[in-house]
Amino acid sequence: MSKKVTEIVEEMVTPILDESGLELVEVEYAKEGKSWFLRVYIDKEGGVDIEDCGQVSEKLSEKLDEVDPIPQNYFLEVSSPGAERPLKKEKDFEKAIGKNVYIKTYEPILDEKEFEGILTGFDGREVTLEITVKTRKKSVVIPYEKVAKARLAVTFS
Template structure:
């Protein structure tokens, strides 16, 4: 499964970038009935429905040619939203000062989830100011991270 997700990322990221967008995150959820392939795209001026349709058409054409997914699947293209995923170091660096929700791959000191203010994002990891103090987390240990929208802040 992870192999196919990586292959899809390598195949579709150049398509999305050639259209002038950033592929923020690719999620693939296989299923016996119909798999789900979801792409989150972004651009400096934001994303409109027309942008999503444009990327969807080009990605669908590429998938038709390459045919990497056996069986049926549903393709969704979306903006990252207010609770945008943070995947690459440059995403974290862009949002220093914002509140984030982080989930680790394995528990650290009995904890997998952290909510805090992103104080620093370097080459290897991030520093969060949580209610319990400053926490340093390596990118390699992060399973997923998202911005906390203002309406959902603690």
């Protein structure tokens, strides 16, 4: 099998989501304990509800049964990405401008590998964050290819 399970599932679920006006956030295939889990995170403007998740789960489950791309038994979970939605694609970063985000980098930038602040800019090559250091605001520019993980960050005020 040349394609990864996540890629196959992404190709299968995209048309289902398109017809329902939903967007794919992430497909995850992971072993936890003795069980395998196929998790599909979906979203839409205003958020998804249990009905959206149920419909996608039902349609995707039918397709998976037809094609049977996964040899082992697994549990299918379709859900919202939650408040701390991962930022995976360029469009995710563009949509998150003005929001509080958490970014972890592959290597240190200004002696740090973890940053949290307001995403103030993204041009496809660089991510610009406004962070607060000892009550002073400071801008940090992170090369996009150095971003290991990024997500929205929930702030409690």
